[in-house]
Amino acid sequence: xxxxxxxxxxxxxxxxxxxxxxxxxxxxxxxxxxxxxxxxxxxxxxxxxxxxxxxxxxxxxxxxxxxxxxxxxxxxxxxxxxxxxxxxxxxxxxxxxxxxxxxxxxxxxxxxxxxxxxxxxxxxxxxxxxxxxxxxxxxxxxxxxxxxxxxxxxxxxxxxxxxxxxxxxxxxxxxxxxxxxxxxxxxxxxxxxxxxxxxxxxxxxxxxxxxxxxxxxxxxxxxxxxxxxxxxxxxxxxxxxxxxxxxxxxxxxxxxxxxxxxxxxxxxxxxxxxxxxxxxxxxxxxxxxxxxxxxxxxxxxxxxxxxxxxxxxxxxxxxxxxxxxxxxxxxxxxxxxxxxxxxxxxxxxxxxxxxxxxxxxxxxxxxxxxxxxxxxxxxxxxxxxxxxxxxxxxxxxxxxxxxxxxxxxxxxxxxxxxxxxxxxxxxxxxxxxxxxxxxxxxxxxxxxxxxxxxxxxxxxxxxx
Amino acid sequence: xxxxxxxxxxxxxxxxxxxxxxxxxxxxxxxxxxxxxxxxxxxxxxxxxxxxxxxxxxxxxxxxxxxxxxxxxxxxxxxxxxxxxxxxxxxxxxxxxxxxxxxxxxxxxxxxxxxxxxxxxxxxxxxxxxxxxxxxxxxxxxxxxxxxxxxxxxxxxxxxxxxxxxxxxxxxxxxxxxxxxxxxxxxxxxxxxxxxxxxxxxxxxxxxxxxxxxxxxxxxxxxxxxxxxxxxxxxxxxxxxxxxxxxxxxxxxxxxxxxxxxxxxxxxxxxxxxxxxxxxxxxxxxxxxxxxxxxxxxxxxxxxxxxxxxxxxxxxxxxxxxxx
Numbered sequence: 112x113x114x115x116x117x118x119x120x121x122x123x124x125x126x127x128x129x130x131x132x133x134x135x136x137x138x139x140x141x142x143x144x145x146x147x148x149x150x151x152x153x154x155x156x157x158x159x160x161x162x163x164x165x166x167x168x169x170x171x172x173x174x175x176x177x178x179x180x181x182x183x184x185x186x187x188x189x190x191x192x193x194x195x196x197x198x199x200x201x202x203x204x205x206x207x208x209x210x211x212x213x214x215x216x217x218x219x220x221x222x223x224x225x226x227x228x229x230x231x232x233x234x235x236x237x238x239x240x241x242x243x244x245x246x247x248x249x250x251x252x253x254x255x256x257x258x259x260x261x262x263x264x265x266x267x268x269x270x271x272x273x274x275x276x277x278x279x280x281x282x283x284x285x286x287x288x289x290x291x292x293x294x295x296x297x298x299x300x301x302x303x304x305x306x307x308x309x310x311x312x313x314x315x316x317x318x319x320x321x322x323x324x325x326x327x328x329x330x331x332x333x334x335x336x337x338x339x340x341x342x343x344x345x346x347x348x349x350x351x352x353x354x355x356x357x358x359x360x361x362x363x364x365x366x367x368x369x370x371x372x373x374x375x376x377x378x379x380x381x382x383x384x385x386x387x388x389x390x391x392x393x394x395x396x397x398x399x400x401x402x403x404x405x406x407x408x409x410x411x412x413x414x415x416x417x418x419x420x421x422x423x424x425x426x427x428x429x430x431x432x433x434x435x436x437x438x439x440x441x442x443x444x445x446x447x448x449x450x451x452x453x454x455x456x457x458x459x460x461x462x463x464x465x466x467x468x469x470x471x472x473x474x475x476x477x478x479x480x481x482x483x484x485x486x487x488x489x490x491x492x493x494x495x496x497x498x499x500x501x502x503x504x505x506x507x508x509x510x511x512x513x514x515x516x517x518x519x520x521x522x523x524x525x526x527x528x529x530x531x532x533x534x535x536x537x538x539x540x541x542x543x544x545x546x547x548x549x550x551x552x553x554x555x556x557x558x559x560x561x562x563x564x565x566x567x568x569x570x571x572x573x574x575x
Numbered sequence: 576x577x578x579x580x581x582x583x584x585x586x587x588x589x590x591x592x593x594x595x596x597x598x599x600x601x602x603x604x605x606x607x608x609x610x611x612x613x614x615x616x617x618x619x620x621x622x623x624x625x626x627x628x629x630x631x632x633x634x635x636x637x638x639x640x641x642x643x644x645x646x647x648x649x650x651x652x653x654x655x656x657x658x659x660x661x662x663x664x665x666x667x668x669x670x671x672x673x674x675x676x677x678x679x680x681x682x683x684x685x686x687x688x689x690x691x692x693x694x695x696x697x698x699x700x701x702x703x704x705x706x707x708x709x710x711x712x713x714x715x716x717x718x719x720x721x722x723x724x725x726x727x728x729x730x731x732x733x734x735x736x737x738x739x740x741x742x743x744x745x746x747x748x749x750x751x752x753x754x755x756x757x758x759x760x761x762x763x764x765x766x767x768x769x770x771x772x773x774x775x776x777x778x779x780x781x782x783x784x785x786x787x788x789x790x791x792x793x794x795x796x797x798x799x800x801x802x803x804x805x806x807x808x809x810x811x812x813x814x815x816x817x818x819x820x821x822x823x824x825x826x827x828x829x830x831x832x833x834x835x836x837x838x839x840x841x842x843x844x845x846x847x848x849x850x851x852x853x854x855x856x857x858x859x860x861x862x863x864x865x866x867x868x869x870x871x872x873x874x875x876x877x878x879x880x881x882x883x884x885x886x887x888x889x890x891x892x893x894x895x896x897x898x899x
Contacts, residue, residue: 146880178891180677183631183669183671183674185637186637187669189640190640190666193652193654194659194663197651197652197656198652198656199846200644200648200651200652201649201651201652202648202652202656204644204647205646205859205863208641208645209645209866211644212642212645212866212870213870215609215634215638215870216642216870216874216877217872218634218637219634219638220877223631223882223884226885227888230888231888235888241670243884254791255744277858278860280860281859281862282862283862283863283866287866290696333630336764420641461617490841513655513656513659514656515660517661519660519663526667527670530671530674533678534670534673537674540750
């Protein structure tokens with residue numbers, strides 16, 4: 112199985128996984144933070160609340176800095192398609208690339224309007240500033256939808272005809288709207304919004320734990336947390352629909368997620384555990400017939416197992432275990448998130464105030480990191496579960512990889528890891544510095560929140 | 576229609592070379608500014624002038640690459656399979672530049688600040704050199720990573736970006752009231768223009784020896800009007816800057832650099848890779864072309880007003896901090 116593959120396969124896969132795993136961390140805030148910021152600005156304008164406006168303005172600074180980092184990591188990804196997977200794009204670019212053409216449009220809009228929004232604070236009339244900002248959330252959603260369209264195409268390819276290894280015709284609509292887009296889009300969009308909500312709120316949960324209990328802290332916590340708390344239960348439903356759709360669309364991935372080896376009815380749901388090469392599952396909790404019930408609402412539902420796929424057409428044992436565990440932990444974290452959301456919504460609804468238990472804020476502080484982790488795990492589930500295919504059932508990853516020497520890709524990977532670590536360090540340093548300065552400002556020091564930020568407005572003349 | 580898609584690609588590359596070139600050029604002058612008080616002042620101006628635009632130019636790059644893999648998948652595969660090393664180096668410059676531009680705003684200690692300056696400057700050299708080098712390898716037709724053509728194109732690109740950068744910095748120095756820097760960048764713009772003319776001539780010699788067909792098309796074929804334009808516009812722009820006539824020099828600078836890109840592209844058309852791959856051979860099926868054109872039209876309809884808004888606000892001073 113491993114003979115005659117390009118030597119660069121392993122480093123290429125690791126490099127792609129590394130750069131994508133990094134980029135995907137920037138996506139929730141990139142896509143959903145403008146919505147939270149505008150929501151806060153809207154509240155500030157509607158209630159004439161200067162504190163809400165101050166929060167929105169600070170958030171917009173974080174949003175802009177993180178957009179700049181995302182622009183760099185995103186550009187790198189587009190080059191990696193050529194450096195690592197030239198044969199996939201060479202064959203399918205005409206169909207697979209369509210989504211990215213639209214993504215370019217969205218990226219353009221975001222770049223311009225983030226600039227206008229950030230610079231426009233207190234310099235444009237308040238209402239104009241708010242209205243111009245309203246371009247950002249739909250532009251973000253459009254961008255996410257088009258990238259997901261490309262990813263969904265890899266999972267359920269279609270809309271093209273092949274002749275002699277070349278795409279001879281393209282059906283634009285079916286290439287842009289592959290079947291998997293229907294569930295991938297909603298699942299990921301909700302994930303982005305609720306992650307952004309939990310992440311932003313977690314900062315102010317920490318502030319609560321440290322004893323800050325003013326209007327500023329309450330507002331900055333409640334707005335994003337409410338958004339996340341409303342969306343999280345819905346995500347359980349959408350996630351369930353997505354998994355169920357895989358039964359038909361990508362049965363090998365589904366079998367890997369559930370570590371199902373033999374095709375059978377009364378298939379148990381295995382929670383945790385690892386499978387070995389001969390299909391035996393070790394450890395883990397097995398709940399009889401539950402998988403069959405979840406798939407077909409009856410224990411008699413037959414579920415297809417991994418052993419029915421040729422060994423070179425399904426994920427290998429390591430990949431199956433990775434997919435399965437990632438899926439289980441993702442679902443587990445999702446349920447914890449939904450429980451936390453229910454706790455919050457219950458208190459807000461019945462008592463008309465925010466929760467006051469320390470434990471609630473401890474969990475809320477963890478919810479930010481937890482939802483980042485959940486996004487990563489969901490991404491691992493869908494990407495590793497598709498192996499060994501880059502285009503499901505059509506092209507193997509090993510047939511798409513570059514012919515460049517492995518040593519080159521390993522070196523490039525090393526350089527990327529080092530530079531990404533530097534960028535992460537700079538990014539975090541900058542955020543901490545901003546946070547410290549804003550706290551000083553709250554204690555009476557004057558200044559505009561954007562001053563000194565790399566992408567912030569310039570003073571009219573040079574100093575000194 | 577395939578020619579139209581190729582033209583959209585050319586516009587993307589030209590936009591990146593001109594608008595991106597201005598930014599990279601500023602980075603090159605940043606590298607050369609040194610640690611003297613005047614150099615520090617120059618660096619401050621560069622920082623100031625560049626802050627709001629740099630990340631936007633990545634948009635042109637992403638747009639171009641998307642047009643290549645969607646519109647000309649075979650070109651994408653061929654070029655990247657051969658030139659991956661060049662693109663990896665260009666990318667490295669791109670990441671380091673972005674990271675260290677941000678970092679030098681955060682760096683507290685003078686020593687770390689100097690390191691950040693250095694990395695930022697060096698990466699501003701890497702990226703334009705290697706992106707242009709890849710075009711050189713394509714223009715040669717042989718897609719060799721290291722050849723007279725890659726070096727020649729890379730050097731021309733450095734001279735051109737340095738020229739664009741200085742030309743725009745002259746205007747920025749005036750705009751931000753840094754009068755003592757006007758002369759500083761005037762001199763540098765003229766030096767860069769002379770360098771550009773010298774390296775450009777050498778590059779023509781390299782083209783003549785490596786790909787005579789392309790040389791002929793540049794000076795006697797489809798590339799001629801643009802080759803002439805760049806040969807006229809570069810000295811005229813430099814002359815205006817030297818004389819201190821600051822009305823049109825930026826437009827002429829962009830015209831000079833843009834014409835250079837056009838001269839190369841038109842000279843090698845209908846080939847995407849001379850002697851190997853034509854536009855018609857590499858083009859994606861018609862529906863894909865239609866979608867690309869639709870996206871382009873929407874882009875123009877949406878982006879032109881958006882950029883117009885940005886420029887309008889900027890000119891009104893609506894985006895400046897109030898005087899402190």
